[in-house]
Amino acid sequence: MDRNSAIGMGLIAVIILVYSIFFMKGPEQKTGPETKKATTAATMAPDSSxxxxxxxxxxxxxxxxxxxxxxxxxxxxxxxxxxxxxxxxxxxxxxxxxxxxxxxxxxxxxxxxxxxxxxxxxxxxxxxxxxxxxxxxxxxxxxxxxxxxxxxxxxxxxxxxxxxxxxxxxxxxxxxxxxxxxxxxxxxxxxxxxxxxxxxxxxxxxxxxxxxxxxxxxxxxxxxxxxxxxxxxxxxxxxxxxxxxxxxxxxxxxxxxxxxxxxxxxxxxxxxxxxxxxxxxxxxxxxxxxxxxxxxxxxxxxxxxxxxxxxxxxxxxxxxxxxxxxxxxxxxxxxxxxxxxLGWGIFAYVNKYLIIPAFDFLEDFIGSYGIIIILLVLYIKLLLSPLTYKSYISMAKMKVLKPEIDAIKEKHDGDMQKTQAETMALYSKMGVNPMSGCIPMLLQMPILFAMFNFFPNSIELRQEPFLWAHDLSTYDVFAMLPFTIPFYGNHVSMFTLLMTASTILYTWSNNQVSTVQGPMKFYSYLMPIIFMFVLNSFPAGLSFYYFVSNIVTFGQQALIRYFVDEGKIRKNLEDYQEKNKGKEPKGGFQKRIQDAMKAAAEQEAQRKKGAR
Missing domain, CATH: 2.70.98.90 (Beta-galactosidase; Chain A, domain 5)
Known part of the structure; x- marks a missing residue:
């Protein structure tokens, strides 16, 4: 997981947390004056009496x-x-x-x-x-x-x-x-x-x-x-x-x-x-x-x-x-x-025209809703596979450039602005877009948010059992606690624990090809723990979906890693560098970021010089 991908995941996590707190949270305290019950003049009687x-x-x-x-x-x-x-x-x-x-x-x-x-x-x-x-x-x-x-x-x-x-x-x-x-x-x-x-x-x-x-x-x-x-x-x-x-x-x-x-x-x-x-x-x-x-x-x-x-x-x-x-x-x-x-804006359209038709189609042939969720994951992962591949290739490019990036960090030890400016210059020279790892994940957000509305409101899952869950439309209770843990509850949802474990496994897999070090790597492992607290009382169907999704994604990345030749990626980057040697970087978003970082570094150098 490269730095920009980690930032992207962090932003997505923060947005989901805010969404779940402010849009999915139930009332918790007493309201205003009670409504008085009206009396009815009619008395119920047996039919036709x-x-x-x-x-x-x-x-x-x-x-x-x-x-x-x-x-x-x-x-x-x-x-x-x-x-x-x-x-x-x-x-x-x-x-x-x-x-x-x-x-x-x-x-x-x-x-x-x-x-x-x-x-x-x-x-x-x-x-x-x-x-x-x-x-x-x-x-x-x-x-x-x-x-x-x-x-x-x-x-x-x-x-x-x-x-x-x-x-x-x-x-x-x-x-x-x-x-x-x-x-x-x-x-x-x-x-x-x-x-x-x-x-x-x-x-x-x-x-x-x-x-x-x-x-x-x-x-x-x-x-x-x-x-x-x-x-x-x-x-x-x-x-x-x-x-x-x-x-x-x-x-x-x-x-x-x-x-x-x-x-x-x-x-x-x-x-x-x-x-x-x-x-x-x-x-x-x-x-x-x-x-x-x-x-x-x-x-x-x-x-x-x-x-x-x-x-x-x-x-x-x-x-x-x-x-x-x-x-x-x-x-x-x-x-x-x-x-x-079904959510607002694009999230509702994703549910109406992508998720619900697929769910209804599977429902016509399969009686187990747990199996339907598994097949729904495979269907969505197939649709998103080009984005998954592109995201992994971006991380692989960052990995093969890691020796040069480490050298830049050592050269400008402690000077973050110069380090970032020179790192961006390296990316530009080698033809690497640092945003290409983040953008695919952001494009998947509509589906991520659509699921937050689909599973809690899907009447098809109501009172439908799967494995130890008696009702996929509400949380599964694998064990009851004799006390209440703040923000977690008094029950243990096994599907939520499985989702958390699989997310940690997925994060570990990403970090094998990541250039992220220090606090960013720590936060990537902290987020699954936070989600364990947030999703413990969410529908079991949602947690099971994310668990299966993580396992399938892990398998996808293992398959891509098997077929991707990092040596060939390195050679392609060097060929790009040789082909464009002496040329000015093309305009665009990356060029503007590079110029902004360079200007900031120069201003910081002048500030330090003036301070002496």
């Missing part, structure tokens, strides 16, 4: 409730019935009180403790539609009892679907209608809200949807789950944004512009609502309670729906309840795939 919403003898309470609702008073009492829309992916339970979603179960997934994965229920996730009447009343749909239809079979976009309609008859020719539609093999639930003939009753004020979602703990590592849970939103003008996932303080945003969709995004799952048109404005917030290990965060959205959309039959929306799978998300709506954290 009926339960009295109020005691039969509570006539006074019913009368007061009816009086408060005015022209909607006749809808204040009734029975809550639960009906179900179901396909291969979802089981959606709907309640006739409020005509609302009461529970959503993702049928093909389990929680970390192998229970049914309930993404949405009436206790932890509450939606409230409210609107204003011309008489000055505020009406909540949850206060009204709707009459459900039977489950209807229909075709939506050429696919079989099922639908349930909830109707609240306000007066002859006046009704509130809610329609839920679920297609086969879909995570999307169509929703339509229509106020029929209500122009004379409803005020010209927005219908407001308030959604409070107390995210349940679905994963073993709640700290990682919190770090990847937040509220995302997308404006009608095409701008994606989100609340901070890692903030330890309450987060809130007030959006005056129209919003297309809002998503309550967890590590691996998302619940969202998407408007066919748009919400006229929105208020979003996020809080969490550090001591509560059953709840991840509380996300809250307040969305305004133009009343004319609801009166005119244009109140069309889509709920999404599903996994953060790229192939699933990209088919929902514009930029909805950004609910899967």
């Amino acid at each position: 009926a339960v009295a919403s109020t005691p039969a003898d509570d006539s006074l309470a019913r009368a007061q409730r009816s009086s408060q609702l005015g022209e909607f008073g006749a809808l204040a009492t009734g029975q809550n019935q639960n009906l179900v829309l179901e396909n291969k992916e979802l089981k959606v339970t709907l309640g006739s009180q409020g005509g609302k979603v009461e529970e959503v179960v993702l049928k093909n997934y389990k929680t970390w403790d192998q229970k049914a994965l309930v993404l949405f229920d009436s206790k932890s996730s509450r939606q409230e539609f409210t609107f204003q009447t011309k008489s000055g009343r505020t009406i909540k749909l949850s206060d009204l009892f709707f009459q459900p239809s039977a489950v209807a079979n229909l075709t939506v976009k050429e696919k079989p679907a099922k639908a349930i309609t909830f109707t609240a008859q306000v007066a002859p020719g006046q009704s509130i209608e809610q329609v839920y539609t679920l297609q086969d093999d879909s995570y999307q639930v169509g929703y339509q809200l229509h106020f029929r003939g209500m122009e004379g009753v409803v005020a010209q004020q927005p219908v407001v949807l308030t959604w409070t979602d107390e995210l349940k703990r679905l994963e073993k590592d709640i700290k990682q789950n919190r770090n990847h849970s937040t509220l995302n939103y997308y404006t009608a003008e095409g701008s994606f944004d989100k609340l901070s996932a890692s903030s330890t303080d309450p987060e809130a945003e007030k959006l005056e512009e129209p919003v297309k969709w809002v998503a309550n995004k967890q590590n691996f799952f998302t619940a969202a609502i998407i408007a066919d048109n748009s919400f006229s404005d929105a208020e979003v917030s996020s809080t969490f309670k550090d001591e509560d290990t059953t709840q991840v965060k509380t996300l809250r959205s307040k969305l305004s729906i133009p009343v004319q959309d609801v009166l005119g039959g244009k109140g069309h929306f889509t709920y999404f309840f599903g996994p953060n799978d790229y192939d699933v998300l990209k088919r929902v709506t514009e930029d909805f795939d950004r609910n899967l954290e």
